[in-house]
Amino acid sequence: MAAAAPPPAAALEQLSKTKMFGGHNLRFRHQSASLGCPMTFSLFLPASPASKLPVLYWLSGLTCTDENFIIKSGAQRAAAAHGVALVAPDTSPRGLNVEGEADSWDFGVGAGFYLNATNEKWKNWRMYDYVVKELPKVLTDNFEQLNTSCASIFGHSMGGHGALTIYLKNTDKYKSVSAFAPIANPINCPWGQKAFSNYLGTTKSEWEAKDDKFLAEQLLAGNFEEACKAAGAPLILRMQPGYDHSFFFIATFIDDHIAHHAQFLKSG
């Protein structure tokens, strides 16, 4: 007998579908080859597009799953208006039972930092590959209404760090980048130092391959601004006094960010 055909590489299990702003929130589970575990992601598809939809990736912050953004940001309103699909992955591998993976809220489960770990213990933590390589292929293989070659990326806090670093290394893959309260200089803040020393080891030269009530100690936006100036990189840096680090802040300014990306995605 002939051998059974292998299962499709990216078989998706649909977990939910809810209508919103004329489109649909969809949630899927699939076996991730990069991470070696099942992963969930959420996708907002605006209503019946005339042409293929560009894709805007959202990377969430510490402790989040793929659902926080879909439930709390209100992003679907502007995404529907601009005809942009939203994709929100989870923030780390889950369920691998690596010793200590859930001991702290800012490392391990829910805290993948969008990098590829080099420390053997955390070898499954390859969120960089998952977001940059695997997830776009899963989308291309499964959603013919998406134009995955026309993509942008944004995120919040740890996910802002992820969006900035992923964009800067892949300017051929993304049309634009933005971030809410990003961890903008991770090698000089406690969150980043904890993550990098564990995922990448204590040799700081290994960290250089990466760039990041948290503003002064953790986010360090000022250092990022100076780095952009020194490199001649264009940057719009907006400070919003009085807002905290929550989704109330994100919801307030999400329309601005989506409109920003839409102009690049539509001209792209």
Added chain:
Amino acid sequence: MAAAAPPPAAALEQLSKTKMFGGHNLRFRHQSASLGCPMTFSLFLPASPASKLPVLYWLSGLTCTDENFIIKSGAQRAAAAHGVALVAPDTSPRGLNVEGEADSWDFGVGAGFYLNATNEKWKNWRMYDYVVKELPKVLTDNFEQLNTSCASIFGHSMGGHGALTIYLKNTDKYKSVSAFAPIANPINCPWGQKAFSNYLGTTKSEWEAKDDKFLAEQLLAGNFEEACKAAGAPLILRMQPGYDHSFFFIATFIDDHIAHHAQFLKSG
């Protein structure tokens, strides 16, 4: 010695304050005289108004607290744009330890149905008095920037039932009413029958003082439509195919509802 002055009737403890759309989400706890227990409510105050702010009450559905609407609806965007304050009370007394109060999700805690119970066992369940009488006074006493005499009311599911019944009994107190997927005919649906028979007793004539994937069995919007026709009451009934009973549905249409109320609140 003179007796000590009684404590202020409506001392409010502020639990949180978060900036959103230029205004603030505020959350308070206070001792409710109507309900005999501490209650929480949420208030969205748009930024520094030129004149006093009208008030739009939101009544939530089964299982909600005062927080669901604030976190998931996205209502603050339109409320800020229209200069309308949002007030979201909790959905029942809590912490009274009445036997069986938390045995089911659709009765007792989280399920006050915005009525005054007459069954002795549920004597603290007086959400009608709390919403119509006590809460407006608490607001008047504590927030001089609010014009509580210029108010409207809306809600979802059980809270849609609450908004409709409260408005119809108090057209002097509220300028307008609207509801998302309301329980529109509670005496003829399982949720209403369970609530009314327990809170009000099994004498159905007692229920008449009150006037609901839940649409066919629980919400019964068609019956409400016919009743409005028979009574000559103006009604805009919109059916939205494909939407479920969640906050994704509410968020999609919240702007329409707030704009509807704003026209009455501003001319009022």
